[in-house]
Amino acid sequence: MAFKPTARSEREIKSQEPNLIPIMNLMVILIPMLLLNYHFITLAMLNTSLPASGEGAAENQQKKKKEEKPRLNLTISITDKGFIIAGAGGVLVKGKGPTIPLKTTDPNVPQWKRYNYKALNEELIKIKKKYPYEQDAIIAAEPNIKYQTIISTMDATRKVMSDKPTEDLNGDGKIDSRDLILFPGINLSPGIF
Amino acid sequence: MAKSPSKRPGVGRRKQEEAKLTLTSMMDMFTIILVFLMKSYSTDVEVNVDASMAQRLPVSISEAKLEQDAEAVVQITPDAILVKNKHVVTLNNFKVPKTALDPTNPFLIVPLYDELNNLKEMALKLEEAGAIVNGKPYRFQGILVIKGDKNMPSSLLMKVMYTAGQAEFAKIYHTAIKEGG
Numbered sequence: 001m002a003f004k005p006t007a008r009s010e011r012e013i014k015s016q017e018p019n020l021i022p023i024m025n026l027m028v029i030l031i032p033m034l035l036l037n038y039h040f041i042t043l044a045m046l047n048t049s050l051p052a053s054g055e056g057a058a059e060n061q062q063k064k065k066k067e068e069k070p071r072l073n074l075t076i077s078i079t080d081k082g083f084i085i086a087g088a089g090g091v092l093v094k095g096k097g098p099t100i101p102l103k104t105t106d107p108n109v110p111q112w113k114r115y116n117y118k119a120l121n122e123e124l125i126k127i128k129k130k131y132p133y134e135q136d137a138i139i140a141a142e143p144n145i146k147y148q149t150i151i152s153t154m155d156a157t158r159k160v161m162s163d164k165p166t167e168d169l170n171g172d173g174k175i176d177s178r179d180l181i182l183f184p185g186i187n188l189s190p191g192i193f
Numbered sequence: 194m195a196k197s198p199s200k201r202p203g204v205g206r207r208k209q210e211e212a213k214l215t216l217t218s219m220m221d222m223f224t225i226i227l228v229f230l231m232k233s234y235s236t237d238v239e240v241n242v243d244a245s246m247a248q249r250l251p252v253s254i255s256e257a258k259l260e261q262d263a264e265a266v267v268q269i270t271p272d273a274i275l276v277k278n279k280h281v282v283t284l285n286n287f288k289v290p291k292t293a294l295d296p297t298n299p300f301l302i303v304p305l306y307d308e309l310n311n312l313k314e315m316a317l318k319l320e321e322a323g324a325i326v327n328g329k330p331y332r333f334q335g336i337l338v339i340k341g342d343k344n345m346p347s348s349l350l351m352k353v354m355y356t357a358g359q360a361e362f363a364k365i366y367h368t369a370i371k372e373g374g
Contacts, residue, residue: 034230142350
């Protein structure tokens with residue numbers, strides 16, 4: 001007896017849809033969870049030590065450092081006329097008034113935009129080249145200086161404001177990303193004028 | 194003459210097919226969102242900042258991160274100082290009322306000191322009891338995070354930092370919005 005002709009050619013090709021419901025369940029849970037965790041703003045943290053008048057662990061650390069090497073005691077004072085840079089040896093003077101005067105005295109410009117952070121940064125790079133081991137700086141602010149001005153000054157004190165290191169600042173003979181760091185150990189101190 | 198019912202095959206006897214949802218395009222969308230959110234997922238220690246405070250924070254280019262959870266968070270607005278979201282001192286446009294200051298020491302904000310001291314003592318008790326946090330024995334580190342209004346005068350900041358120092362909070366972090374971030 002002859003075989004029946006194959007039925008394969010007549011079989012209808014049905015498109016099989018995958019069952020997406022379990023994956024959908026997963027998505028519905030994962031997306032809200034990740035959305036809750038999403039940071040729409042990125043926060044930056046700036047660490048500082050206590051004001052000089054405070055008593056605590058930070059001061060003890062400083063005392064230890066003091067014993068090792070003579071300290072520069074770099075002090076950046078924020079005054080209403082500009083920045084005054086001073087060290088253990090004296091005040092860095094450029095002409096009359098503060099070391100780095102204000103960019104503008106226009107009262108319509110917000111206080112923190114009146115200061116010349118770029119010039120401060122350049123000046124600090126010069127100091128860092130002379131004292132490559134120095135890590136600390138004291139920032140003193142007059143009572144009416146706003147928080148944003150202090151934060152921006154800290155930014156200018158901590159790091160070189162360009163993206164690429166250009167000079168060997170930490171004195172190890174190589175130019176690498178560590179040469180972007182200026183004075184990361186910042187002490188905030190109440191200004192005494 | 195009335196139209197006779199159609200005699201064509203299939204018409205009028207159309208089969209009721211089950212309606213199906215096309216999920217493919219939705220899945221595409223979800224996959225893209227999922228990948229995007231996974232990429233931005235970070236396990237770093239973060240400080241919670243609500244939207245109204247975020248507008249008031251200063252801007253910074255700093256890339257530093259918090260090493261571990263802060264033991265105290267002090268929020269400073271023009272009207273109040275809050276410790277861990279608890280109202281501690283009422284301010285009048287960043288001015289601390291005289292009654293809140295220590296009469297012998299104009300730098301010490303007494304209610305803030307009391308609150309921070311309580312927090313420290315609680316932390317020390319935890320340490321003594323041998324509490325374990327993230328798999329390590331807990332130690333009081335004195336980490337304090339300041340979330341301050343960008344218009345806060347430095348005189349108030351110094352008072353807050355001095356008071357924190359007196360309560361043995363030595364590592365002080367300032368919160369800022371990352372520029373361009």
